[in-house]
Amino acid sequence: xxxxxxxxxxxxxxxxxxxxxxxxxxxxxxxxxxxxxxxxxxxxxxxxxxxxxxxxxxxxxxxxxxxxxxxxxxxxxxxxxxxxxxxxxxxxxxxxxxxxxxxxxxxxxxxxxxxxxxxxxxxxxxxxxxxxxxxxxxxxxxxxxxxxxxxxxxxxxxxxxxxxxxxxxxxxxxxxxxxxxxxxxxxxxxxxxxxxxxxxxxxxxxxxxxxxxxxxxxxxxxxxxxxxxxxxxxxxxxxxxxxxxxxxxxxxxxxxxxxxxxxxxxxxxxxxxxxxxxxxxxxxxxxxxxxxxxxxxxxxxxxxxxxxxxxxxxxxxxxxxxxxxxxxxxxxxxxxxxxxxxxxxxxxxxxxxxxxxxxxxxxxxxxxxxxxxxxxxxxxxxxxxxxxxxxxxxxxxxxxxxxxxxxxxxxxxxxxxxxxxxxxxxxxxxxxxxxxxxxxxxxxxxxxxxxxxxxxxxxxxxxxxxxxxxxxxxxxxxxxx
Amino acid sequence: xxxxxxxxxxxxxxxxxxxxxxxxxxxxxxxxxxxxxxxxxxxxxxxxxxxxxxxxxxxxxxxxxxxxxxxxxxxxxxxxxxxxxxxxxxxxxxxxxxxxxxxxxxxxxxxxxxxxxxxxxxxxxxxxxxxxxxxxxxxxxxxxxxxxxxxxxxxxxxxxxxxxxxxxxxxxxxxxxxxxxxxxxxxxxxxxxxxxxxxxxxxxxxxxxxxxxxxxxxxxxxxxxxxxxxxxxxxxxxxxxxxxxxxxxxx
Amino acid sequence: xxxxxxxxxxxxxxxxxxxxxxxxxxxxxxxxxxxxxxxxxxxxxxxxxxxxxxxxxxxxxxxxxxxxxxxxxxxxxxxxxxxxxxxxxxxxxxxxxxxxxxxxxxxxxxxxxxxxxxxxxxxxxxxxxxxxxxxxxxxxxxxxxxxxxxxxxxxxxxxxxxxxxxxxxxxxxxxxxxxxxxxxxxxxxxxxxxxxxxxxxxxxxxxxxxxxxxxxxxxxxxxxxxxxx
Numbered sequence: 001x002x003x004x005x006x007x008x009x010x011x012x013x014x015x016x017x018x019x020x021x022x023x024x025x026x027x028x029x030x031x032x033x034x035x036x037x038x039x040x041x042x043x044x045x046x047x048x049x050x051x052x053x054x055x056x057x058x059x060x061x062x063x064x065x066x067x068x069x070x071x072x073x074x075x076x077x078x079x080x081x082x083x084x085x086x087x088x089x090x091x092x093x094x095x096x097x098x099x100x101x102x103x104x105x106x107x108x109x110x111x112x113x114x115x116x117x118x119x120x121x122x123x124x125x126x127x128x129x130x131x132x133x134x135x136x137x138x139x140x141x142x143x144x145x146x147x148x149x150x151x152x153x154x155x156x157x158x159x160x161x162x163x164x165x166x167x168x169x170x171x172x173x174x175x176x177x178x179x180x181x182x183x184x185x186x187x188x189x190x191x192x193x194x195x196x197x198x199x200x201x202x203x204x205x206x207x208x209x210x211x212x213x214x215x216x217x218x219x220x221x222x223x224x225x226x227x228x229x230x231x232x233x234x235x236x237x238x239x240x241x242x243x244x245x246x247x248x249x250x251x252x253x254x255x256x257x258x259x260x261x262x263x264x265x266x267x268x269x270x271x272x273x274x275x276x277x278x279x280x281x282x283x284x285x286x287x288x289x290x291x292x293x294x295x296x297x298x299x300x301x302x303x304x305x306x307x308x309x310x311x312x313x314x315x316x317x318x319x320x321x322x323x324x325x326x327x328x329x330x331x332x333x334x335x336x337x338x339x340x341x342x343x344x345x346x347x348x349x350x351x352x353x354x355x356x357x358x359x360x361x362x363x364x365x366x367x368x369x370x371x372x373x374x375x376x377x378x379x380x381x382x383x384x385x386x387x388x389x390x391x392x393x394x395x396x397x398x399x400x401x402x403x404x405x406x407x408x409x410x411x412x413x414x415x416x417x418x419x420x421x422x423x424x425x426x427x428x429x430x431x432x433x434x435x436x437x438x439x440x441x442x443x444x445x446x447x448x449x450x451x452x453x454x455x456x457x458x459x460x461x462x463x464x465x466x467x468x469x470x471x472x473x474x475x476x477x478x479x480x481x
Numbered sequence: 482x483x484x485x486x487x488x489x490x491x492x493x494x495x496x497x498x499x500x501x502x503x504x505x506x507x508x509x510x511x512x513x514x515x516x517x518x519x520x521x522x523x524x525x526x527x528x529x530x531x532x533x534x535x536x537x538x539x540x541x542x543x544x545x546x547x548x549x550x551x552x553x554x555x556x557x558x559x560x561x562x563x564x565x566x567x568x569x570x571x572x573x574x575x576x577x578x579x580x581x582x583x584x585x586x587x588x589x590x591x592x593x594x595x596x597x598x599x600x601x602x603x604x605x606x607x608x609x610x611x612x613x614x615x616x617x618x619x620x621x622x623x624x625x626x627x628x629x630x631x632x633x634x635x636x637x638x639x640x641x642x643x644x645x646x647x648x649x650x651x652x653x654x655x656x657x658x659x660x661x662x663x664x665x666x667x668x669x670x671x672x673x674x675x676x677x678x679x680x681x682x683x684x685x686x687x688x689x690x691x692x693x694x695x696x697x698x699x700x701x702x703x704x705x706x707x708x709x710x711x712x713x714x715x716x717x718x719x720x721x722x723x724x725x726x727x728x729x730x731x732x
Numbered sequence: 733x734x735x736x737x738x739x740x741x742x743x744x745x746x747x748x749x750x751x752x753x754x755x756x757x758x759x760x761x762x763x764x765x766x767x768x769x770x771x772x773x774x775x776x777x778x779x780x781x782x783x784x785x786x787x788x789x790x791x792x793x794x795x796x797x798x799x800x801x802x803x804x805x806x807x808x809x810x811x812x813x814x815x816x817x818x819x820x821x822x823x824x825x826x827x828x829x830x831x832x833x834x835x836x837x838x839x840x841x842x843x844x845x846x847x848x849x850x851x852x853x854x855x856x857x858x859x860x861x862x863x864x865x866x867x868x869x870x871x872x873x874x875x876x877x878x879x880x881x882x883x884x885x886x887x888x889x890x891x892x893x894x895x896x897x898x899x900x901x902x903x904x905x906x907x908x909x910x911x912x913x914x915x916x917x918x919x920x921x922x923x924x925x926x927x928x929x930x931x932x933x934x935x936x937x938x939x940x941x942x943x944x945x946x947x948x949x950x951x952x953x954x955x956x957x958x959x960x961x
Contacts, residue, residue, distance in 0.1 A: 072893075378907075380882065395897035398865065404892040410907040413879045417908065423894055423901040529920050553919035563920050569913045573935025579918070582931070586922035622935065623917075639921060 029086040035059060038186050041086050045155050045190075048162060058175035058185030065179045071313055071342040072371040072403055078284070083249055085187045085220070143203070149233075150195040151206055154222050157193035164195055168226050172255040172292050172319070180251040180313075181288045184220045188253070191221035196231035196262075205461050207236040223254040227262035229295065234265040236464055248273075250309075251286045260295025260322060265303070267460050269468050271475070272308035279338025279367075282310025289316035293325035293351075301328040302345065303459040305468040307475040310339060315373065317346035320354035320382075327356040330456040332468070334449075334475050335368030335400070344374035344405075349385040349415070358389035361453045364400035365476060371403040378415040385415040393423040394452055396445070396476070446473040482507050482678055483528075483548075483647055488539035489703075490527045497523040499703035500539070505647065508675045512689055512714060513682045515700035516722050521682045522566055524700065525651040529563040530556050544646070557583075558590035560646030560677075564636040564653045571623040576635075579623050580605060580642055587643050608641040612668040630661040637668040648672070649680045654688035666691030686714040701726050740949060741765045750774045750798075755809075757781030764949050765789070766956060771797035778838075780806025787943050789953050790817035790825050791960045797826040804831070804838035811840040816940040818960050819884070821850030829858040831871065836896075839870045845940055846877040847933065847961070848884035856888045860903065864895040873903035878910060878936060910936070933961055 029040055038059045042052040067078075144151050150161060157165050175185035196202050227233055237254075250272070258264050266289075275282025285308075291300040302316040318327025329345035347356035356376065364370040372391045393402035404421045426448050431441060439447065450457070450469055457465050483505040490498040497520045505511055515521055527534050528541070530553040541548040548556060571579070584604070585595050596604060609616050612634045624632050633653055640648055650669070654662055669679060669692050681688060689697075689711060697713040698705045699722070707713070707725050717725075737759055741749050750772030755761045756779045765774065765788040776784050790798055802811050811831060819825040831840045846854040860871045877886045890903040910932050918928035937957060944950040 393892075393894070395894070395899075398867065398897045400897070401893070401895045403894060404890075404903065406890060406905060408886075408888045408905055408907055410877075410879060410886050411884075413882055413884065413909050415879075415907065415909075417906060419890070419903075419905040421890075421892060421903050423892060423899060425897045425899075531916060552925075553916065554922050554924055557920050557922040565917065565920075569911070569917045571914045571917070571932065571935060573938035574931050579921070579931065582923055582927060583918075583921040586924075590922070643921065 028084055031084050032081040033059075033083070033085055033187065037085055041187055041189070044086065045158075047155075047158055050162075050166065051158055054170070054175075055186050058182050059187075061176055062179065062182035062186055065182055067179050068313075071373070072369065072405070073311055073313060073340050073342050074369075075284070075311055078249060080183075086189055147200050147203065148197040149200060149202055150193065152193055154188070154191040154193050154224065157224070161193070161195070164226065165193065165224070168224055168255070168257055169222075170255075172257060173253050173288050173290050178288060180286045181253050184222060184251050184253040184288070188220040188222035191223045191252070192225075193223075194225045194233065194235065196227045196233045198228045199230040200228075201231070202233040205234045205236050219248070219250045219252070221252040223252070224257075225255070225264060225266070225291075226257045227259060227264045227298075229259045230261040231259070232263045234461060235267070236461060237266070237268045237270075248282075249284045249286070252288075254287070254289040254291075254316075256289075256291030256300060258291060258293045258295070258298040258300050258325075261297045262295070263299040263301075264291065265301045266291070266316070267464055268302075268304040268306075269460075269464055269471065270304065270306045270308050270312075271471050273310075274308050274335075274339050274475075275310040275337065277337050277366075279310070282339070283308065285309035285312045285314060287312075287314040289314065290319065290346075291317070291327075292319040293322050293327065293354075296322040296324055296351070298322045298325040299328075300326070301330070301459070303328075303330040303456065304332070304343075305453075305456070305460070305464075305471065306331070306333040306341060306343060307471045309341075312339075312341040312343050314343045315345055317348070318356060319348045319350065320356065320385075321350045322354075323351040324353045324355075325351055326354070329356075329358045329360070329374075330459045331360045332363070332453040332456045332472070333360070333370060333372075334363040334472060335365065335370045336475055337366040337368060339366075339368040339370075341369070342371040342373055344372045344391075346375040347377070347387055349376070349378040349382040349387070349412075351382060353384040353386075354382055355385070356387045358387070358391065359455055360389075360391040361456055362391070362393040362402055362404075363396065363449060363452070363472075363476070364393065364402045365396040367399045369401040369403070371405060372421075373405045373407075375407045375409065376417050376419070377409045378412045378417060380411040382412050383414050385412060385417075387415075387417045389419040389421075391419070391421040392452070393421070394449070395423065395425045445476060449473075449476055482544060484540075484542040486540045486542075488524075488527065488541060489537045490523060490534045491537055492523070492534050496537070497534070497703055498527065501700075501703070501705055503698070503705060505678045505680060507646075507678055509696065510673065510679045510681065510692060510694045512694040512697045512711075513680060513700050513705075514684070514686075514697060514714065514717060516726075517684075519700045520703040521700050522651055523703075525563055525649045525680075525682055528556075528649055529553060529561065554586070557643075558586055560587075560644075562640050562643055562645035562648045564633075564640060564648065564650035566652040566655065568624045568627075568632045568636055570625045570627075572625055574623050576619045576621060576623055577605070580619075580639065583639070584642055605642070609638055611641050611671060612637045613664050614638045629656045630658065633657055633661065633665055634668075637665050641668060641672060644672075644677075646677050647680070648677070649682065651682045652684060653681070654683055654685065662688065663691060686718040689714045699725055738762045738946065739764070740946075742768075742952070753777070753784070755779065755782035755784045757806075757808075760784065762945075763787070764944060764946065764953075766953060767792055767796065767798050769794055769796065771799075773799040773801065776800075776802045776811070778802065778804050778806070778809040778811060781808040782806065783810045785812040785943070786814070787940065787953075788813075788815040789940070789956065790815070790827055791956050793820065793823045793825075793960070795824045797828070799828045799830070801830045802832065802840070804833050804840065805835060807835055807837040809835075809838040811838075811842075812943070813840070813842040813844075814940045814943045815842075815844040816846070816937050816957075817844070817854055817856075818847045818957070819849070819852030819854040820960065821852060823850075823852040823854075825853070826855040826857065829856075829873075830861070831859070831873075832861045832863070833866045833869045833871060834863045836865065836867045836869065838866070840872070842873045843939060844875050845937055846875070846886060846888070847880065847937070848877070848886050849880040849961070851881070851883040851885075853885045854887070856890070856905075858889070858903075859891045859893060860901060862892075862894040862896050862899055862901065866896045867898040869896060869899040869901065871899070871901045875903075875905040876936075877905075877907045878933075879907065880909070880933075930961065934958075 272283040485503040488501040699707040749768040760783040767790040
């Protein structure tokens with residue numbers, strides 16, 4: 001055990017790998033939120049009147065709303081007037097190639113190991129990189145444009161494709177949905193917009209890397225993905241944030257619309273700064289993600305690997321409206337030190353023969369608290385609906401907590417809903433066995449955890465799966481003892 | 482006893498039976514053979530009244546009555562027994578209780594007095610012995626945790642208990658070792674009489690070594706395409722179905 | 733040989749139900765509880781080496797709410813909790829269990845089966861809590877439910893809240909309906925559809941009723957169940 005303790009202390013002493021700050025001049029509004037700030041954000045972004053109206057309605061609604069308190073989380077009070085709601089890198093002329101991009105920014109991306117340049121062409125990934133709040137560069141636009149695929153920043157979409165944005169924005173996550181979705185609708189800075197036209201199969205993985213950069217900046221992205229009839233897209237979201245001492249609020253909204261016969265896969269690897277080993281700092285990640293399978297035979301799949309953030313509050317959900325539509329949720333959530341996560345999903349079965357599958361793998365280490373919370377609701381009209389949920393928890397150490405809160409609400413006699421959950425630890429026998437075969441404890445834990453999470457990791461696109469495995473190992477190093 | 486004329490049936494809108502003509506008289510044993518997917522099990526299910534299948538055309542007369550007008554249980558009470566290919570497990574429902582109810586219904590339909598508790602027990606022991614079924618299984622839930630062989634023996638045991646007029650045995654031989662096969666066959670042979678009839682649905686001629694059929698039929702793509710005596714089974718075993726179905730390849 | 737305290741609470745007869753029980757080593761408690769009308773709570777505190785078995789049935793109907801709170805307070809304490817509820821037309825039945833493993837080396841096992849028919853509503857809200865340092869806990873929880881009618885409604889919320897790592901805990905929940913294949917099989921053997929479904933339902937609840945060792949009590953429970961369905 002002494003050796004394990006040593007490893008633990010070695011690793012937890014390790015600095016956050018991505019914790020550097022890019023030194024770029026930013027255009028920043030003063031701290032605080034008011035109707036005036038909302039108007040300024042809209043004006044700075046050159047938005048049309050309808051968008052400002054939407055933001056203002058959301059802001060007024062937000063004023064009347066309460067913070068959600070039901071999660072198994074201990075959230076310190078947040079002063080919403082002490083947050084900067086808009087920060088953008090200055091000077092944003094349109095850029096045609098990478099050469100025009102600020103070298104400092106490119107350096108940042110290089111440090112993160114994002115293959116934004118030529119490597120990306122080889123990797124077949126188009127990246128809409130978000131540095132703080134404004135889109136910096138979008139690649140592969142031409143290739144995508146040929147197929148009629150729109151992949152751009154949300155600001156651009158509001159300008160260029162107002163009809164599409166007005167049709168879908170807020171249609172899945174209305175600003176009235178919850179406290180943070182209202183806040184997001186009022187102040188969202190930017191994000192990604194993606195539209196795949198009828199019958200088009202997107203030829204590459206679409207990817208967005210977000211970074212929270214400027215000190216004390218809340219980041220409020222807004223993502224909207226629409227797959228029209230028979231379309232297919234796989235979308236990757238990856239996040240790394242630099243180290244900060246004060247907590248940073250992040251309240252994104254992701255909306256996905258899947259029409260008849262279409263399919264969307266949304267994958268996330270989230271490794272924002274989790275705070276230091278004493279629980280100081282770290283990102284507050286309060287995200288609303290929801291998709292709707294609007295048409296028959298639509299499919300929506302969420303895959304997430306969550307290793308970061310001090311506090312995570314996140315429930316990527318599927319509304320299964322179309323007959324025979326399918327919703328999936330695959331999750332690995334790892335918490336260490338003082339991290340807290342309350343994450344899971346909602347599967348709302350409305351259409352006939354709708355199916356959903358939930359696989360959640362929680363891993364708790366250190367003094368962290370890790371909760372799965374999931375709702376499976378079957379409406380009276382959802383004849384033949386099926387759900388299966390498997391929610392496992394792995395505990396590493398005796399100071400952490402693992403919790404499982406499934407809610408099943410069934411109104412239909414022909415539906416079958418099944419939930420199973422287990423809680424376990426890595427057994428001494430397993431470690432002994434590995435040790436005896438010459439595998440170090442550290443490595444053995446990595447092996448076992450990766451094996452435990454395998455079913456979910458296998459759902460990630462290849463490039464992501466590798467990164468995710470590394471992240472799990474890094475986040476866990478030394479947590480056995 | 483059973484007259485099937487031009488029987489058509491569908492499942493989920495797909496036609497499986499496409500005009501079956503088939504007749505069984507008391508005292509006869511018929512074997513229905515045919516390649517996989519030819520509709521053998523569907524035919525058995527339709528005779529039993531499985532609600533998954535829709536009869537779209539044709540008639541079935543059983544003991545002078547329109548069989549298709551009867552509910553599943555009415556058919557059963559009038560002596561139509563289906564030995565299931567995959568007998569379902571019914572957790573929590575004991576064999577003893579289940580058989581007690583089933584036998585009472587059958588006897589009522591036959592105009593017989595219900596058995597006393599003691600009489601029932603004796604009757605069960607007697608019939609269980611016929612198929613060498615472990616009496617311990619009586620206290621267990623229906624088919625739950627039974628081995629493959631036990632499930633099949635249990636079907637023949639129930640057949641013995643219910644004394645059917647017409648027994649349709651759907652692949653009762655599949656998955657049985659030689660011993661179990663012999664036991665099942667013995668059970669069937671013992672129950673054979675001039676008053677009742679048996680339809681064996683099978684894949685292999687193996688079972689027919691033990692139970693001598695009077696007629697052998699070949700079912701293919703939802704129709705009986707050939708009928709003969711027991712020598713047909715041997716020929717099929719040796720030569721397969723190709724020589725028969727070549728003419729039917731086209732639809 | 734320890735003598736088992738067998739306590740029978742037939743709330744539907746005496747109007748009283750629920751209560752507080754202390755369970756100590758050497759005096760295992762068996763509690764058979766036929767829940768009465770309205771709402772009531774039953775609390776068990778199980779000390780070191782204490783063993784308790786609870787079998788309850790919520791069949792009274794109307795608007796009912798029952799809570800079973802069990803504290804496992806001493807090493808070696810064991811709990812078995814088996815229950816069933818049936819909510820038919822007009823019923824709203826809520827069953828809440830809370831099993832708290834406060835110390836190491838305790839075992840709990842819960843099986844609660846629910847049936848909703850007509851426009852009945854049934855809720856199972858079960859929590860297993862494992863305190864920090866309550867190592868070597870074994871805790872199992874199963875919620876199995878069946879909906880019989882289009883307007884019936886079942887909610888189930890089995891919850892695990894675990895603060896110790898060397899534990900074996902699992903839970904499962906299902907909501908479904910009776911297997912039609914089984915009904916078909918029984919009808920093929922001559923049972924009416926109604927009889928087959930009834931038998932099947934009894935079979936489903938048998939897992940709970942079978943835990944009643946005392947014959948007259950089991951008959952009482954079964955009679956009440958049959959009258960309800």
